[in-house]
Amino acid sequence: MVTFKDRRTIRKYKKDDISEAQLESLLFQASRAATMGNMQLYSVIVTRSEEMKEKLSPLHFGQPMVKGAPVVLTFCADFNRFTEWCQLRDANAGYDNFLSFLNAASDTLLYVQAFCTLAEEAGLGTCYLGTTLYNPQGIIDLLKLPKLTFPVATITVGVPDECPEQPDRLPHLAYIHEETYHDYTANQLDIIYYYKEQLEENRKFVEVNKKENLAQVFTDCRYTKKDNEAMSAGLIEALKKQGFL
Amino acid sequence: MVTFKDRRTIRKYKKDDISEAQLESLLFQASRAATMGNMQLYSVIVTRSEEMKEKLSPLHFGQPMVKGAPVVLTFCADFNRFTEWCQLRDANAGYDNFLSFLNAASDTLLYVQAFCTLAEEAGLGTCYLGTTLYNPQGIIDLLKLPKLTFPVATITVGVPDECPEQPDRLPHLAYIHEETYHDYTANQLDIIYYYKEQLEENRKFVEVNKKENLAQVFTDCRYTKKDNEAMSAGLIEALKKQGFL
Numbered sequence: 001m002v003t004f005k006d007r008r009t010i011r012k013y014k015k016d017d018i019s020e021a022q023l024e025s026l027l028f029q030a031s032r033a034a035t036m037g038n039m040q041l042y043s044v045i046v047t048r049s050e051e052m053k054e055k056l057s058p059l060h061f062g063q064p065m066v067k068g069a070p071v072v073l074t075f076c077a078d079f080n081r082f083t084e085w086c087q088l089r090d091a092n093a094g095y096d097n098f099l100s101f102l103n104a105a106s107d108t109l110l111y112v113q114a115f116c117t118l119a120e121e122a123g124l125g126t127c128y129l130g131t132t133l134y135n136p137q138g139i140i141d142l143l144k145l146p147k148l149t150f151p152v153a154t155i156t157v158g159v160p161d162e163c164p165e166q167p168d169r170l171p172h173l174a175y176i177h178e179e180t181y182h183d184y185t186a187n188q189l190d191i192i193y194y195y196k197e198q199l200e201e202n203r204k205f206v207e208v209n210k211k212e213n214l215a216q217v218f219t220d221c222r223y224t225k226k227d228n229e230a231m232s233a234g235l236i237e238a239l240k241k242q243g244f245l
Numbered sequence: 246m247v248t249f250k251d252r253r254t255i256r257k258y259k260k261d262d263i264s265e266a267q268l269e270s271l272l273f274q275a276s277r278a279a280t281m282g283n284m285q286l287y288s289v290i291v292t293r294s295e296e297m298k299e300k301l302s303p304l305h306f307g308q309p310m311v312k313g314a315p316v317v318l319t320f321c322a323d324f325n326r327f328t329e330w331c332q333l334r335d336a337n338a339g340y341d342n343f344l345s346f347l348n349a350a351s352d353t354l355l356y357v358q359a360f361c362t363l364a365e366e367a368g369l370g371t372c373y374l375g376t377t378l379y380n381p382q383g384i385i386d387l388l389k390l391p392k393l394t395f396p397v398a399t400i401t402v403g404v405p406d407e408c409p410e411q412p413d414r415l416p417h418l419a420y421i422h423e424e425t426y427h428d429y430t431a432n433q434l435d436i437i438y439y440y441k442e443q444l445e446e447n448r449k450f451v452e453v454n455k456k457e458n459l460a461q462v463f464t465d466c467r468y469t470k471k472d473n474e475a476m477s478a479g480l481i482e483a484l485k486k487q488g489f490l
Contacts, residue, residue, distance in 0.1 A: 004363055005274045028417040029250045033358060034373035037467060038412050038441075043420045052424055076426075081419065082463075085434045089460035094470020098477040102350075102378055106398065109351055110373070113278060113358035118249055128279035128355070133347055144425040153351065167283050172273040174326065175288045179297055180389040181321075189330045196283075215334035218327075222282060225339020232343040 004117065008166050010125025013158025017070045018124065023157075026118050033114035039082055041104035042111050045143045047072040052142070059138040060131040060154065069156035074132065074139065075112045077104035079244075080148040096148060101244035105152045112153045125160035128153065134231050136238040147243040168196055249362065253411050255370025258403025262315045263369065268402075271363050278359035284327055286349035287356050290388045292317040297387070304383040305376040305399065314401035319377065319384065320357045322349035325393040341393060346489035350397050357398045370405035373398065379476050381483040392488040413441055 027044060035041065047053060048071055056074075057066045066072055079095040086093035094100075116126045132139060132154045139151045174192040184192070196202060197214050205217045219225070239245040272289060280286065292298060293316055301319075302311045311317055324340040331338035339345075361371045377384060377399045384396045419437040429437070441447060442459050450462045464470070484490040 004359065005277055007277050009279060024417055024421065027421060028414075031414045031417070031420075032250055032252045032411075034254060034361070034371075036375045037463070038414075039463075040415050040420060043422055043426065045422045045424070045426060047424060049424055078420070081429060081434075081437070084429055085438050086460045086464055088431055088434050089458045091458070091460035091464040092470060093460075093464050094473050095468075097473050099378060099473050099480055100477075102480065103375065105347075105350075106354055106375070106378075109354035110358040113355040114249065114362065116279070117359065117362050126279075130281045130348065130351070133344060133351075142425075146426060146428055149426065166277075169273075169276045169283075170285050172269050172276070175276075175285060175323070176269065176272060177288055177290045179290070179292060179294055180387075181288065181290060181391060181394065183391055184326060184329055186333055189326075189333050192326070193330050213334045213336070215331045215336035215338075218282070218284075219331055219336040219338050223340075225337060228339050228342050228344050232345075235344055235347065 006166075007120055008164055009127050010158070010160045010162060011065050011068075011127050011156075011164075012160070012162040013065075013069050013125060013156070014161045015070075016159040018157060018159075022122070023071065026115060026122065029118050030111055030115035033110045035107050035110070036103050040107065040111075041078055041082065042108040043076045043078040043081065043149060045074040045076065045145075047074065055142050056139070059135050059142065060129050061134070063129060063131065065127045065129070065156040069127075069158040071157045073115075073155045073157060074143060074151050075108050075153045075155065076143075076145060077101060077108045077150045077152050078148070079104050080146050083148055096243045098239075098245055101150065101239060105150070108152050112155060116155060119157055123159070124157055127156045129156065133235060136235060137241070140238060140242065145242070150239065150242050150244065168199060170196070251411075252365055253409055254372050255403070255405045255407060256310050256313075256372050256401075256409075257405070257407040258310075258314050258370060258401070259406045260315075261404040263402060263404075267367070268316065271360060271367065274363050275356055275360035278355045280352045280355070281348050285352065286323055286327065287353040288321045288323040288326065288394060290319040290321065290390075292319065300387050301384070304380050304387065305374050306379070308374060308376065310372045310374070310401040314372075314403040316402045318360075318400045318402060319388060319396050320353050320398045320400065321388075321390060322346060322353045322395045322397050323393070324349050325391050328393055341488045343484075343490055346395065346484060350395070353397050357400060361400060364402055368404070369402055372401045374401065378480060381480060382486070385483060385487065390487070395484065395487050395489065413444060415441070
C-alpha cells in the first residue's frame with residue numbers, strides 16, 4: 001500500500017480502463033467522510049465518453065489529463081437533491097443562500113479528498129484540477145447542472161504511467177500556530193520560502209520569465225490580480241444563477 | 246489499522262493528551278494532499294489551553310467536544326502568508342478576491358480531510374464541527390486571524406472513548422451521475438431516502454418534534470431558512486472584513 005506521505009499527483013495514465021464496479025466501490029467507501037447533518041451534499045458526474053472529454057477539455061484550459069485519463073470526475077456541491085426531497089415532503093427548504101453553498105462545498109471537498117486517498121491506496125493515480133472554479137458556467141452548461149448545484153472540483157483518475165519527483169512542501173512551522181495566529185516577520189518568511197526559492201526548477205522559472213524572483217512568477221505570470229478579479233466576477237455570477245447568492 | 250469504510254465520528258475522548266511531536270507529524274504528512282500551485286493556502290491554529298477552549302466553546306454553540314478534547318484544531322484558509330511573502334519580494338499580489346478565498350478554502354478542506362484520515366489511521370478519533378461557518382467573526386477575533394485568512398473548519402481530536410454506531414449513508418446511486426446530471430423523479434427520491442426515513446431514531450425525531458416527516462425536522466428544526474439567511478449575511482460580512490470580498 002502506498003503511504004500518504006509518498007503520494008504524488010499523477011498526470012499521465014495508462015490506457016487501462018477503471019471498471020464501473022471499482023469506481024462505485026471507491027465512491028461509496030469515500031462517503032464515510034464527515035458530512036454535515038449526514039446530508040451528503042454532493043454529486044459526482046462521471047465522464048468516460050470521448051465526446052464529453054473533448055468538450056470538457058477547453059473548459060479546463062486544455063490540460064492534457066482531461067483527454068488522457070480514462071475517467072474524469074466532476075464533484076459538485078449539491079443542495080438540489082436534498083431540496084427536492086424536502087419539497088416532495090411539504091417541507092420548507094431554505095438552502096438557496098451563501099451559507100448553504102459553503103456547507104455543500106465543504107461536504108464535497110472532504111468527500112473528494114477521501115476519494116483520492118482511497119483511489120491512491122488502491123493503486124490508482126489522481127490529479128486535482130483547480131480550473132473547475134475558473135469557468136464554472138461552462139461546466140454547469142455542459143454537465144447540465146441544475147440550480148442549487150455547483151462544480152467545485154475535478155479529478156482525473158487512471159492507472160499511473162509515471163512516477164514524478166515529489167514536489168517540495170513548506171516546513172510545518174510555516175502553517176502551525178499555537179493558540180492564536182502569529183503573523184510572520186520578514187526573517188521568518190525568508191526561512192519559510194528559502195527551500196522553494198533556491199530549487200533549480202524555480203530558479204529556471206524566474207529566468208525564463210525574466211522576473212526578479214519566484215514570487216513575481218506567481219503574481220505576474222501564474223495567478224495574476226487581473227485574472228483573479230475577472231474570474232471572481234464570473235464565479236459570483238454563476239453562484240447567483242445557480243441560486244446560491 | 247482502521248479502514249476508512251469503518252470510520253465514525255468520535256465525540257467522546259479519553260483524558261490522554263496528544264503529544265506535540267505526533268500532532269506535528271500528522272499535520273506535516275497531511276500536507277502531501279493536493280494544493281493549488283503548491284502554495285499550501287492554509288494555516289492551523291492549535292488550541293490546547295483550557296482558557297482558549299472556554300472561549301471557543303460558545304462560538305461552537307457549546308458542543309461538548311470543544312472542552313472535552315485534548316486538542317482543537319481550527320483550519321483556516323490563508324492567503325496572508327503568501328501575500329506577505331510576495332510583498333517582501335516586491336511582487337504585486339492580487340489575492341484579495343472571492344476566487345482566491347475559494348481556492349484557499351479548497352486547499353484547506355483537502356488538507357483537513359487528509360489530516361483526519363491520517364489521525365484516524367493512527368488510532369485517534371476526530372469530530373468535524375460545521376459550526377465554524379456559523380459565527381466566523383467570533384472565531385476570527387478570538388484567534389486573532391489577520392486579513393486574507395478565514396476559519397473554514399474545526400476538528401476536535403483525541404483518543405476515542407466511545408465506539409458509536411455508524412450512521413446510515415445514501416445508496417451510491419443517489420449521487421453518481423453518468424456523463425450529465427440526471428435530475429430525480431419523485432419515485433427515485435422515495436427510494437433514495439427510504440432507508441433514512443424508516444430508521445427508528447429518525448422516526449423518533451419526527452415524533453418528538455411533532456412534525457409530519459423527517460424532511461420537516463431538517464427544515465423546521467435543524468437547518469432553517471431563517472437561520473441560514475441570517476448566518477449567510479454574517480458570513481459575507483466577515484469575508485468582506487477579511488478582505489476576500
